Amino acid sequence: MSQITAKQMGMTLCHDCKKLIAASAIESRDHYCPRCGAALHMRIPNSLVKTWSFLITAIILYFPANFLPIMTVEKLGSVTSDTIMSGVISLVQHGMWGIAAVVFIASVLVPLLKMISIALILISIQFQLQMSAKQRTVIYQVVAFVGRWSMLDVFVIALLVALVEFKKIATITAEPGATFFGIVVVLTMIAATTLDPRLIWDNRAES
Amino acid sequence: MFLNQKPLIACPHCDLLMEKFAITYGQKAHCPRCHTVLGQPIKRSLEYTFALSLTGLLLFIPANTEPVLSLNLLGLTQEATIFSGIVQLFNSGLWLIAGLVLLSALVVPLINLLLILYVSLSLSIEILLPHVTTALRIYQHLEEWAMLEVYMLGILVSLIKLMDTADVVFGTGLYCFVGLLFTSVAISSHIDHEDFWEHIEHLQT
Numbered sequence: 001m002s003q004i005t006a007k008q009m010g011m012t013l014c015h016d017c018k019k020l021i022a023a024s025a026i027e028s029r030d031h032y033c034p035r036c037g038a039a040l041h042m043r044i045p046n047s048l049v050k051t052w053s054f055l056i057t058a059i060i061l062y063f064p065a066n067f068l069p070i071m072t073v074e075k076l077g078s079v080t081s082d083t084i085m086s087g088v089i090s091l092v093q094h095g096m097w098g099i100a101a102v103v104f105i106a107s108v109l110v111p112l113l114k115m116i117s118i119a120l121i122l123i124s125i126q127f128q129l130q131m132s133a134k135q136r137t138v139i140y141q142v143v144a145f146v147g148r149w150s151m152l153d154v155f156v157i158a159l160l161v162a163l164v165e166f167k168k169i170a171t172i173t174a175e176p177g178a179t180f181f182g183i184v185v186v187l188t189m190i191a192a193t194t195l196d197p198r199l200i201w202d203n204r205a206e207s
Numbered sequence: 208m209f210l211n212q213k214p215l216i217a218c219p220h221c222d223l224l225m226e227k228f229a230i231t232y233g234q235k236a237h238c239p240r241c242h243t244v245l246g247q248p249i250k251r252s253l254e255y256t257f258a259l260s261l262t263g264l265l266l267f268i269p270a271n272t273e274p275v276l277s278l279n280l281l282g283l284t285q286e287a288t289i290f291s292g293i294v295q296l297f298n299s300g301l302w303l304i305a306g307l308v309l310l311s312a313l314v315v316p317l318i319n320l321l322l323i324l325y326v327s328l329s330l331s332i333e334i335l336l337p338h339v340t341t342a343l344r345i346y347q348h349l350e351e352w353a354m355l356e357v358y359m360l361g362i363l364v365s366l367i368k369l370m371d372t373a374d375v376v377f378g379t380g381l382y383c384f385v386g387l388l389f390t391s392v393a394i395s396s397h398i399d400h401e402d403f404w405e406h407i408e409h410l411q412t
Binding site: 003004005006007008009011012013016017018019020035036037038091094096099102103106133134137138140141144147148149151152153154155156157158159160161162163164165166169170173174175176178179182183186189197198200201202 | 215216217219220221222223224240241242243275276277278280281283285287288289291292293294295296299301303304307308311312340341343344347348351352354357358360361362364365367368369371372400401404407408411
């Protein structure tokens with residue numbers, strides 16, 4: 001029984017409590033898991049459509065998130081606005097390479113790679129591309145795991161605006177770019193949860 | 208067929224059907240096809256989760272009422288709590304991002320602690336309290352939305368950014384926050400979902 005899936009045997013795993021349930025229960029009266037009460041589905045319903053819509057919205061909002069300023073620093077009369085990228089650059093100019101790398105990875109690299117990875121997985125499922133299913137599962141797991149770390153910049157702003165509040169001497173205020181950035185992170189996190197990784201393997205079994 | 212002979216399990220990430228195998232403490236089971244971790248039994252999972260969620264709730268209060276960091280600049284001092292940052296964001300008109308920080312750094316971590324305390328209390332006294340299954344399900348869905356460790360990294364980044372312009376002083380809140388962070392990470396690594404669900408199933412019958 002090396003390559004038999006639960007679906008092929010007419011069984012499904014409860015999304016929430018991971019109990020294995022005969023699929024006849026899904027089609028008949030109970031749509032709910034007898035153990036935990038979660039709605040039962042063979043696969044996440046409309047997984048691809050849902051994931052695409054969250055992903056495309058995220059991609060669109062990724063532009064204002066990066067081009068609009070995320071915060072404004074007012075220091076003794078001089079005003080500078082920072083975007084995500086200009087914040088990283090100014091850290092580099094101050095010689096803070098380590099922290100610049102952390103912020104760059106969390107705020108620029110992770111969201112970008114995450115969106116590319118989800119799009120790649122979606123395309124590979126829809127067009128049944130011959131790619132290693134195991135590798136794609138690993139990519140999915142990494143994407144689902146690292147996504148939340150992109151909230152880093154949002155939290156930094158939340159702290160800075162509270163701390164640097166010295167009226168005319170120095171003040172930091174948050175700007176709309178931060179909102180777009182936060183929404184992008186949330187949307188990509190939702191996209192990862194609506195994507196059913198089992199679809200990667202379903203394709204392979206059929207072809 | 209073999210359906211009635213041995214209990215079966217399926218991999219949540221690739222749907223591979225397998226016979227259920229016994230694993231002991233300290234072992235980790237991987238799916239042979241996609242390598243997803245299928246199970247990792249944890250010793251005294253229930254006791255740990257119960258105790259840790261109580262600890263977390265106790266630490267939650269000072270972590271949020273006491274200042275996390277304070278800044279000295281030209282004789283002026285400004286203190287910041289997690290909540291004051293949220294208020295500042297709200298005041299600058301960014302209510303959406305204020306709400307996001309409020310949820311991920313404050314509300315969801317609190318709800319998670321309450322939910323897991325409720326579930327582990329119910330299982331400890333061996334009585335199915337109302338809506339225990341719903342509580343555990345909500346906890347599982349909310350787990351990734353509690354972002355204390357990301358917030359901690361945010362504190363470090365802010366600290367380094369401000370270090371050369373002003374004096375940054377650690378507040379009592381920071382120590383409590385670090386404690387709260389360790390407790391919540393410990394809960395995530397000590398909770399044995401499989402064991403919890405089987406315990407609930409056992410109480411249901």
